[in-house]
Amino acid sequence: MGKTADTLDLHGLTVEEAIEHFVQHYNERVKKSQGGAWTIVHGYGSSGQGGVIRSKLRSFLEQHKDKLRYEAGDNFGNPGWTWVYPKIRLPDRQERLALDILGYCSIPRTEEKILGEFIQPDGVKIRELVRALVNQGKLKEVRKGIKVAYQANP
Numbered sequence: 001m002g003k004t005a006d007t008l009d010l011h012g013l014t015v016e017e018a019i020e021h022f023v024q025h026y027n028e029r030v031k032k033s034q035g036g037a038w039t040i041v042h043g044y045g046s047s048g049q050g051g052v053i054r055s056k057l058r059s060f061l062e063q064h065k066d067k068l069r070y071e072a073g074d075n076f077g078n079p080g081w082t083w084v085y086p087k088i089r090l091p092d093r094q095e096r097l098a099l100d101i102l103g104y105c106s107i108p109r110t111e112e113k114i115l116g117e118f119i120q121p122d123g124v125k126i127r128e129l130v131r132a133l134v135n136q137g138k139l140k141e142v143r144k145g146i147k148v149a150y151q152a153n154p
Contacts, residue, residue: 006036006037006038006039007038007039007040007041008021008022008025008038008039008040008041010022010040010041010042010043010053010057011041011042011043013053015052015053015056018042018053018056018057019056019057019060020093022040022057023090023091023092023093024092026038026068026086026090027089027090027092029086030086030087030088030089030090031089034086035085035086035087037083037084037085038084039081039082039083039084040057040081040082040083040084041080042054042057042080042082043080044079054079054080054082057082058070058072058082061082061084064090067086067087067088067089067090068085068086068087068088068090069084069085069087070082070083070085071083094129097118097120097126097129098129098132098133098138100118101114101118101126101129101130101133101139102133102138102139102152104117104118105139105150105151105152106151106152107151108142108144108149108150108151109150109151110144110147110148110149110150111127111130111150114126114130114150115127130150133150134150137153138152138153139151139152139153140153
């Protein structure tokens with residue numbers, strides 16, 4: 001894994017690490033107003049079908065087309081990289097997790113269900129995030145039988 005001003009190499013990272021590493025460096029570039037083409041080297045994968053990092057990163061980029069522009073290296077003869085043109089800041093891991101929880105709670109979910117769905121090995125505290133979303137008015141507490149459940153506010 002390496003980084004130059006216009007290249008970010010994601011080799012050797014897990015998918016989760018690669019996405020987080022990308023977002024951190026992307027947001028750094030936005031903060032410094034570095035909006036030109038930026039090469040993300042993710043490799044093609046050893047399967048011959050395209051690597052997992054490549055696939056997940058491009059899916060992530062597709063979800064955030066309102067914040068950036070990108071071009072696949074495949075169009076230029078090398079599927080192992082993607083050009084990214086930053087525009088505006090991307091949500092960090094905590095913000096993405098909050099959005100995922102809100103989406104999951106489009107129907108009422110108990111805290112146990114939420115904790116089971118969003119297992120975070122690196123210590124992100126899901127309970128605290130749920131409480132913060134309630135305090136912000138983004139989640140509301142509702143009764144689900146004898147249990148308290150959480151539902152996203154429209």
